[in-house]
Amino acid sequence: MAVVAITGAGRGIGLELTRQHAEQGDKVYAFLRNPDGAEALHAMVAQYQDLIIPVKMDVGVDASVKEAAAQVTDKVDVLYNVAGNVGPFTPELEKSDWTAWNDVLNILLMAPLRVLQALLPQMEPGAKVMNLSSQLAASWWPYGGFYAYGAAKAGLNRMMRSVAIDLKDRGVVVGLIHPGYVQTDMGGPGAEITPEESAKGVRAVADAWTLEETGEFKRWNGEAHPL
Numbered sequence: 001m002a003v004v005a006i007t008g009a010g011r012g013i014g015l016e017l018t019r020q021h022a023e024q025g026d027k028v029y030a031f032l033r034n035p036d037g038a039e040a041l042h043a044m045v046a047q048y049q050d051l052i053i054p055v056k057m058d059v060g061v062d063a064s065v066k067e068a069a070a071q072v073t074d075k076v077d078v079l080y081n082v083a084g085n086v087g088p089f090t091p092e093l094e095k096s097d098w099t100a101w102n103d104v105l106n107i108l109l110m111a112p113l114r115v116l117q118a119l120l121p122q123m124e125p126g127a128k129v130m131n132l133s134s135q136l137a138a139s140w141w142p143y144g145g146f147y148a149y150g151a152a153k154a155g156l157n158r159m160m161r162s163v164a165i166d167l168k169d170r171g172v173v174v175g176l177i178h179p180g181y182v183q184t185d186m187g188g189p190g191a192e193i194t195p196e197e198s199a200k201g202v203r204a205v206a207d208a209w210t211l212e213e214t215g216e217f218k219r220w221n222g223e224a225h226p227l
């Protein structure tokens, strides 16, 4: 039985990762911003009994992350940084909502480091930090718009590649995964793959990731992703 910690576990890919890990008998710390409103997660908690532990965590707030991490009493084998938001998506050539920009940078770029820092004391050699990035982080992405989202995910990749170098001697593996274009609230119903397919791929990729590959960027199906 592995111990996994998942942010954004109340819906979307995070919820499905929670279900699949519990299904295979892993213990899951399911971090979510609003435990009271998460009916789907509560149904899973009932189904898998003591395997899923819901813990309130707003990844954008230092105190909330520290408070949640203090409730983790096990060594963590895999941390999935999943929580995310899209922010402004139309071209911003005349004006921008800078409050929205700050929120996107906080949630997509700073929060994965914040959560990692809080849980690092619970990680031993062999532990893994799997960050859900995006194909929009790649420099070859051929479309406009999504300035804040693309910049934040590109920043996440760049930052985590440095984190990977700094953690290598401790034996902690860092990965960047594009989870596919997924039918969630974020991806919409017209997206290419289901949350089940995405989470299944992400789990397999995370499971196979070695220390030699730390800091790499991959797709949910295991293919290398160009930077």
Ligand SMILES: NC(=O)c1ccc[n+]([C@@H]2O[C@H](COP(=O)([O-])OP(=O)(O)OC[C@H]3O[C@@H](n4cnc5c(N)ncnc54)[C@H](OP(=O)(O)O)[C@@H]3O)[C@@H](O)[C@H]2O)c1
Pocket: 007, 008, 009, 010, 011, 012, 013, 014, 032, 033, 034, 057, 058, 059, 060, 081, 082, 083, 084, 085, 107, 132, 133, 134, 135, 178, 179, 180, 181, 182, 183, 184, 185, 186, 187, 188, 191
């Ligand atoms: N869907 C796609 O096609 C796609 C493609 C590439 C990358 N991704 C990435 O994959 C990850 C998951 O995406 P998704 O499709 O599952 O998105 P989603 O369905 O929109 O779910 C987003 C999740 O993030 C949580 N979240 C947002 N802000 C938070 C905060 N401050 N604190 C804690 N949790 C917060 C949400 O919680 P609440 O319910 O509290 O809002 C929700 O659980 C994201 O990082 C996203 O950028 C998704």
